[in-house]
Amino acid sequence: MDKIKDQPFIDRVDGVQKVTGTAKYSAEYDFPGMVYGVLATSNVTKGTITAMDTKPAENAPGVLAVITHLNCPELPGYKNLPDQSKLADIKKGYRVFYDNIVRFNGQPIAIVVADTFERATYAASLIKAAYAKETFNTDIDVAEKSGKALEGNNFKEYVRGEANAWKNAAVKIEAEYKMPIEVHNPMEIHAITVNWESDTKLTMYEKTQALSSTQQSVMRAFGLKQENIRIITQFIGGAFGSAFNTWPHSMAALMAGKKVGKPLKLMITRNQMFNLVGYRPQAIQKMSMGASADGKLVGITHDATAMTASYNEFTEGIVNASRSLYNCPNVNTTYKVYPLDLSQPTWMRGPGETTGAFALESAMDELAYAAKIDPIEFRLLNYAETDLEDKKPYSSKFLKECYQLGADKIKWSARNPEPRSMKEGDWLIGYGTGSGIFSAWRGAAKVGARLLPDGSLILASGVTDMGPGTATAMTQLASETLGLHPRDIKFEMGDTNLPPGPMQGGSGTTSTLGTAVHNVCQSIKKKLADLVKDNPMFHTEIVHEVKVDDLLFENGFMMLKTDKSKKISYADVIKNAGLKEIELQEDSPGNPMANHSAFSYAVHFVKVMVHSRTGVVKIARCVSAVDAGKIVNQKTAESQIVGAVVGGIGMSLMEEGIIDHRYGRWVNNNFADYHVAVNADVPEIEVLFVNKPDPVLNPMGSKGMGEVGIVGFAAAVCNAIFHATGKRIREIPVTPDKLI
Amino acid sequence: MINFEYIRASSVKAAVEALAKNPTGGFIAGGTNLIDLMKRGVTAPTRLIDINNLPLKQVEETSAGLHIGALAINSEVSANDLVKNNYPLLSMAFAAGASAQLRNMATVGGNMMQKTRCSYFYDTAMPCNKRQPGSGCGALQGHNRMHAIFGASDKCIAVHPSDMCVALAALNATVTVSGPKGERKILFTDFHRLPGDKPELDNTLQKGEIITGVIIPKNTFNKNHYLKIRDRASYAFALISVAAALEVSGDTIKKASLAMGGVAHKPWRLTEAEKFLVGKTATKENFSKAADLAIKGAKGYGHNNFKLKMAPIAIVEALMIATGIA
Numbered sequence A: 001m002d003k004i005k006d007q008p009f010i011d012r013v014d015g016v017q018k019v020t021g022t023a024k025y026s027a028e029y030d031f032p033g034m035v036y037g038v039l040a041t042s043n044v045t046k047g048t049i050t051a052m053d054t055k056p057a058e059n060a061p062g063v064l065a066v067i068t069h070l071n072c073p074e075l076p077g078y079k080n081l082p083d084q085s086k087l088a089d090i091k092k093g094y095r096v097f098y099d100n101i102v103r104f105n106g107q108p109i110a111i112v113v114a115d116t117f118e119r120a121t122y123a124a125s126l127i128k129a130a131y132a133k134e135t136f137n138t139d140i141d142v143a144e145k146s147g148k149a150l151e152g153n154n155f156k157e158y159v160r161g162e163a164n165a166w167k168n169a170a171v172k173i174e175a176e177y178k179m180p181i182e183v184h185n186p187m188e189i190h191a192i193t194v195n196w197e198s199d200t201k202l203t204m205y206e207k208t209q210a211l212s213s214t215q216q217s218v219m220r221a222f223g224l225k226q227e228n229i230r231i232i233t234q235f236i237g238g239a240f241g242s243a244f245n246t247w248p249h250s251m252a253a254l255m256a257g258k259k260v261g262k263p264l265k266l267m268i269t270r271n272q273m274f275n276l277v278g279y280r281p282q283a284i285q286k287m288s289m290g291a292s293a294d295g296k297l298v299g300i301t302h303d304a305t306a307m308t309a310s311y312n313e314f315t316e317g318i319v320n321a322s323r324s325l326y327n328c329p330n331v332n333t334t335y336k337v338y339p340l341d342l343s344q345p346t347w348m349r350g351p352g353e354t355t356g357a358f359a360l361e362s363a364m365d366e367l368a369y370a371a372k373i374d375p376i377e378f379r380l381l382n383y384a385e386t387d388l389e390d391k392k393p394y395s396s397k398f399l400k401e402c403y404q405l406g407a408d409k410i411k412w413s414a415r416n417p418e419p420r421s422m423k424e425g426d427w428l429i430g431y432g433t434g435s436g437i438f439s440a441w442r443g444a445a446k447v448g449a450r451l452l453p454d455g456s457l458i459l460a461s462g463v464t465d466m467g468p469g470t471a472t473a474m475t476q477l478a479s480e481t482l483g484l485h486p487r488d489i490k491f492e493m494g495d496t497n498l499p500p501g502p503m504q505g506g507s508g509t510t511s512t513l514g515t516a517v518h519n520v521c522q523s524i525k526k527k528l529a530d531l532v533k534d535n536p537m538f539h540t541e542i543v544h545e546v547k548v549d550d551l552l553f554e555n556g557f558m559m560l561k562t563d564k565s566k567k568i569s570y571a572d573v574i575k576n577a578g579l580k581e582i583e584l585q586e587d588s589p590g591n592p593m594a595n596h597s598a599f600s601y602a603v604h605f606v607k608v609m610v611h612s613r614t615g616v617v618k619i620a621r622c623v624s625a626v627d628a629g630k631i632v633n634q635k636t637a638e639s640q641i642v643g644a645v646v647g648g649i650g651m652s653l654m655e656e657g658i659i660d661h662r663y664g665r666w667v668n669n670n671f672a673d674y675h676v677a678v679n680a681d682v683p684e685i686e687v688l689f690v691n692k693p694d695p696v697l698n699p700m701g702s703k704g705m706g707e708v709g710i711v712g713f714a715a716a717v718c719n720a721i722f723h724a725t726g727k728r729i730r731e732i733p734v735t736p737d738k739l740i
Numbered sequence B: 001m002i003n004f005e006y007i008r009a010s011s012v013k014a015a016v017e018a019l020a021k022n023p024t025g026g027f028i029a030g031g032t033n034l035i036d037l038m039k040r041g042v043t044a045p046t047r048l049i050d051i052n053n054l055p056l057k058q059v060e061e062t063s064a065g066l067h068i069g070a071l072a073i074n075s076e077v078s079a080n081d082l083v084k085n086n087y088p089l090l091s092m093a094f095a096a097g098a099s100a101q102l103r104n105m106a107t108v109g110g111n112m113m114q115k116t117r118c119s120y121f122y123d124t125a126m127p128c129n130k131r132q133p134g135s136g137c138g139a140l141q142g143h144n145r146m147h148a149i150f151g152a153s154d155k156c157i158a159v160h161p162s163d164m165c166v167a168l169a170a171l172n173a174t175v176t177v178s179g180p181k182g183e184r185k186i187l188f189t190d191f192h193r194l195p196g197d198k199p200e201l202d203n204t205l206q207k208g209e210i211i212t213g214v215i216i217p218k219n220t221f222n223k224n225h226y227l228k229i230r231d232r233a234s235y236a237f238a239l240i241s242v243a244a245a246l247e248v249s250g251d252t253i254k255k256a257s258l259a260m261g262g263v264a265h266k267p268w269r270l271t272e273a274e275k276f277l278v279g280k281t282a283t284k285e286n287f288s289k290a291a292d293l294a295i296k297g298a299k300g301y302g303h304n305n306f307k308l309k310m311a312p313i314a315i316v317e318a319l320m321i322a323t324g325i326a
């Protein structure tokens, strides 16, 4: 194995496929007779469709079918729904072509199928609808003033100790933080290729982070047997949370493919990526915090307001970090969500915490400055040794180490804490920090393993990989556990025909799947040991029946711990036993974590340069120190944090979803106008791992890291900008106009 | 499909004739703007006349100045030694535009003819007088952060998005065109127009005419800078850009030429500021006074009010960098 900074890693097992273009994504499967689906969408925001003219589209060259709510096939999943008239709007959900109701601008109103993509696109442009328009609201500010927030268990006030205790503190701050809608918009556009083999059986190539739940939803909608739905997702070109749901476009493609009886491909457009596959909801957060004169937190009050779609109650843990990141006796939080006439939000990298930490970590900086205490010092003064929310000890917590590692690396102590005191030429220099926290957990997963007669191993699990390098990490784990060279291990995934794996997301994949891989390798070792227990080669004077603990497993050989010259290859064990192969399946349960709280942590340090006159901000340096438990693969782990930080740069400086509330329509739903960070915006990103195992969560000692890398980053940037300029910017993105 | 004819013209004359025969047709050069507009349904030419084979790629200096053919590629002009050494402002402006990939396709003529990036122009479901005269201006009371502060009308507040054109306006370039009635020249500053009552017209090119190139008078400006303030470091249109060209001898400004981008329907020459600067010494104070004059008459529309503040800052900054006092 190669090494980075003394940490062993293996290169991505699928790297060659990815860079040579042989990796296949959901839109890249072609079949003879393939047809193409394209969606037509509404250009009003709310109302009902009163009439549709589909004739011109149907008569256009090459068109095979047009499906709308008027001729939507009878789906078992669309029948037997609870009486819609009795449900509150927010509980109704939205099913494509189910009814004539328009709930958001850009909602699919028809799918057009044609023999070429171009013909389908053209015909879709011919679909005409008449609407009975209704008044609508897409503006969270308007909703906050005159709308009604959702009610229910998800919105209960949380109080620990005394509510609003900050008011009586010696030092206090109150501030409001705003952030806009942000979209995932991964490089790979959402796409699906469906192939109905009969009316009751299909294979679909779908961009999904969750094979099993996608299979379930197709099963319910179409009334199919689970074993008759095969979903293949070999590669995902990024998702960040956008690919958990089975979105309306996929349902439309499934319906259409069935109707025309031909393999069908549908790839939504880049414009549609902005409102058909979720987004991070807009949020307004008020932080009120107080500390004693010597820097002990007295109270945190976090009031968050966010938005969702009128038909879908999306909630996330925006206020959670405020309850658990610091040792504060008095915490109260409120969380209000207003339904708007927009498409639904969904989980996006670090869901909840990313939004919350922007406010919390900005406010911590403000309070530290108000108390005249160094922001890192201030955090250390309020270090939580146990989880005050759940009243449980941590499974492991190396946040202190993160502060230390990062601060040393960026030379935090060398900064002059005085705002607007550091300069390089015309540029004001600022250093800022922000911390991230994200739950670590472990779910259930199945992994199949086959040790073949040549001693090589095939692992198989129905998990997908949106980019972090799951197959690589699992190969490395198996290699270390079973003592096999990585090139002798193959990890098969991305197919519902394999033993069901976990969804990919929530920073739980490595923990969950890794446990199953670890366990299955241990079982193989036991099995191998069992097969050689009577082998006289391993007999010593005292031991006549060798056990797994007496043996070492290295480089495809098992050998006696006490005498390594006594060894036999796995291949020979299988051959000697007269077996075809060793086949095992591991059913690995989740870890309920009854007695511990588990979190991953990140501490970001950012150096910014702000042009003293034009207000242009450059991120000059990023150092992120991360406690994600034991690192399985240094290279892919680093890449995850780097990717998250790049997302954080976009979030803090440029990403902003804009809707024209007069029309309820997106204004900047394309990559020219919705800015994500480009290479020129991104400096070298330095990633440091504490790399200490968590003793409780799973046998590898790993925690999650996909999400935590972005949590707290935007605050670090804003805090650095404050340090550089003396200006508190409480509304992201921080574009130059906010600094002149 | 919306079908269209595709033909390749082999001479300027043939191109002009091909368009004359089909007035609903259009030229295609790099295609980086036109194809997007066709995909979005904003425009639908019935005949595409590919002009990439025309012999209009030259970048050469004569006694009259620098001649650049209409089909010269943006990245090549920017990297051309002649341009870099003798017309640095132009080189900088080219390099500030779009992304490397786009610059590798974009042509000089296409860059001049590119459409505004106003979102309401691009979305056929929204009103836009430029796209559909009489439908209204979506930006006027809508999201207008990128929009004009000079010379707009209540019919249209869009800006011309080009960087190259801002430098060409400052460098007193002339456009050469060829059409059914023969050849003619247009002063660069007269090429693009203000929206007035006819926002559907971007420029003064007549129906059937083709741009053959631009001529830039011999450069006597010895202090040059193109400053572009944008939302990210590359691949973003200007919030404000300034092309500053000065001829300074000793400390005295002999000639001044200034143009701004991101502020109007055309590259915006700052004539009052130029007049003020001539004969003055190159100091920050004088630059600030010039900037104050330049911003007179500017008007914000809400989201773009910040430009009223950013524009003078940018003017001073560009002048300071050009003269080396920043």
Ligand SMILES: Cc1cc2nc3c(=O)[nH]c(=O)nc-3n(C[C@H](O)[C@H](O)[C@H](O)COP(=O)(O)OP(=O)(O)OC[C@H]3O[C@@H](n4cnc5c(N)ncnc54)[C@H](O)[C@@H]3O)c2cc1C
Residues within 6 Å of the ligand: A671, A672, B026, B027, B028, B029, B030, B031, B032, B033, B034, B035, B036, B051, B070, B071, B096, B097, B098, B099, B102, B105, B106, B107, B108, B109, B110, B111, B112, B113, B114, B161, B162, B163, B164, B209, B210, B211, B212, B235, B236, B237, B238
């Ligand atoms: C995402 C994005 C970002 C961009 N960012 C910037 C930026 O920051 N700054 C900037 O300056 N530009 C930017 N651009 C615009 C880019 O510079 C233009 O798209 C490009 O210059 C157009 O040149 P082209 O040759 O591709 O033109 P085409 O797309 O081929 O043509 C554009 C128009 O010009 C007409 N035309 C072309 N040649 C002639 C001719 N010789 N005579 C008459 N008519 C002609 C065509 O008929 C068409 O109407 C950006 C573009 C994109 C897509």
